Amino acid sequence: xxxxxxxxxxxxxxxxxxxxxxxxxxxxxxxxxxxxxxxxxxxxxxxxxxxxxxxxxxxxxxxxxxxxxxxxxxxxxxxxxxxxxxxxxxxxxxxxxxxxxxxxxxxxxxxxxxxxxxxxxxxxxxxxxxxxxxxxxxxxxxxxxxxxxxxxxxxxxxxxxxxxxxxxxxxxxxxxxxxxxxxxxxxxxxxxxxxxxxxxx
Numbered sequence: 001x002x003x004x005x006x007x008x009x010x011x012x013x014x015x016x017x018x019x020x021x022x023x024x025x026x027x028x029x030x031x032x033x034x035x036x037x038x039x040x041x042x043x044x045x046x047x048x049x050x051x052x053x054x055x056x057x058x059x060x061x062x063x064x065x066x067x068x069x070x071x072x073x074x075x076x077x078x079x080x081x082x083x084x085x086x087x088x089x090x091x092x093x094x095x096x097x098x099x100x101x102x103x104x105x106x107x108x109x110x111x112x113x114x115x116x117x118x119x120x121x122x123x124x125x126x127x128x129x130x131x132x133x134x135x136x137x138x139x140x141x142x143x144x145x146x147x148x149x150x151x152x153x154x155x156x157x158x159x160x161x162x163x164x165x166x167x168x169x170x171x172x173x174x175x176x177x178x179x180x181x182x183x184x185x186x187x188x189x190x191x192x193x194x195x196x197x198x199x200x201x
Contacts, residue, residue: 032106034106035091042103042105054159060119060121060161062123062159063124063169065107065113065170065174066111066132067177068152069181072110078147084145087106090112095126097130102117120161121161124157125156132151132152134156135151136149136150154176154177155173155188157172157173157176176189177190
């Protein structure tokens with residue numbers, strides 16, 4: 001009887017403990033530890049799933065990739081602690097502005113991505129521009145001193161305009177981001193699919 005009672009105790013209590021540990025590990029696996037946003041892994045998995053859904057529904061999917069202008073220079077001048085604080089401030093601003101169904105992620109460094117279900121290219125570009133304007137009004141204060149006004153560069157792409165795979169969409173959004181940065185920063189740019197090697201595949 002004692003063995004049975006002890007086994008019953010283990011059976012009832014072990015799952016709760018394991019469930020809590022599993023939930024913690026799952027959260028850590030899918031979230032960026034600095035900002036609390038979803039990470040690259042979650043973004044890629046969700047993008048694949050949304051693309052399959054868009055094919056079934058004959059819908060669209062928008063992708064925005066953006067990063068903070070001159071972040072490396074800011075980080076080098078003010079230190080990593082200030083740089084991390086700036087990334088958290090940008091994350092909070094973006095989080096307050098995205099739609100409820102959108103997925104905001106930190107891909108790494110100062111690069112962020114936004115997945116927008118049922119958003120065509122025109123709408124994706126307009127939302128990227130709204131976010132750019134919103135962040136431009138964010139003056140970053142660090143230890144009582146206003147250090148800089150925040151600007152971002154963004155690249156926008158959409159399914160099916162730029163392609164049908166996650167790899168192609170990310171390539172096109174990244175190409176737009178590169179063009180935005182190389183042609184003056186603080187702007188939203190979308191690449192021309194026909195000019196991209198991946199679009200010809």
